[in-house]
């Protein structure tokens with residue numbers, strides 16, 4: 001598949017109208033995938049990209065930014081709550097945290113969605129998020145001193161999680177619902193949003209090995225197994241390690257509890273209403289949150305197929321997942 005390029009980024013030529021026209025032309029020229037997964041997405045720079053991502057290419061990272069990155073349904077919402085809590089420890093007491101009244105996606109905006117138009121106005125260090133694969137990240141994220149925290153999850157679980165999420169979204173919008181088998185096939189073909197998933201993971205995995213102070217690579221399964229240890233790792237990575245006093249005072253446990261699935265799911269703010277700027281209900285970001293839910297949904301043949309994809313595409317690079 002040809003490597004598609006947007007028109008030159010610098011200098012920005014023409015008016016906004018010309019810019020939009022160039023984007024519209026580019027979008028129209030890209031291979032399209034629709035029918036199985038909503039919304040419609042296009043093959044851009046070899047990943048399946050929602051068309052709303054394309055216009056956001058002028059994003060400029062600042063050296064102090066912390067960018068949280070994931071393939072969808074890998075623990076994005078959880079990671080946002082955890083990093084927000086660690087970074088803002090000195091600003092908000094946990095009993096008074098903005099997470100009590102705002103969804104984690106509202107406190108850490110996605111750079112590819114227009115949830116929060118004035119990203120420049122955010123307090124530093126800015127906490128931002130994206131689902132964009134490494135190769136297609138804005139250059140300033142790669143080149144500046146900003147830090148990246150990537151969260152990854154066993155694809156056996158993300159395929160089940162994303163199916164539930166998209167089916168609920170389709171159902172709420174009165175759109176046709178597709179079967180788990182159809183969705184599974186889409187994932188295996190690499191055509192899920194921001195996919196193929198193996199390239200997404202490997203891009204950040206390789207970068208985390210080459211530049212460990214730039215990219216911290218976390219796994220959902222490790223967070224489930226030892227949230228305290230992972231929180232310490234995360235706090236050290238962003239240069240805000242917990243002091244002995246804080247540890248003895250129980251700060252780590254407080255953050256873990258505040259950001260737990262149960263706490264967040266039960267909050268009024270996360271039980272009703274849509275996420276601003278999207279068609280998604282806030283509650284759909286909180287489901288079971290288990291490692292190994294795939295055992296309840298995937299057939300042995302599906303498990304074998306996905307395992308062989310992982311064995312071929314991911315494991316040779318030293319990346320493996322716990323299954324239960």
Ligand code: PAP
Nearest residue numbers: 072073074075076077078161260261286287288289
């Ligand atoms: P996103 O990439 O669209 O933002 P993301 O938050 O990564 O979604 O994925 C949602 C998954 O994380 C759900 O998994 P499940 O379908 O297997 O249940 C959701 O339940 C889980 N999740 C959300 N918040 C938490 C949390 N605080 N702790 C553990 N898991 C969580």
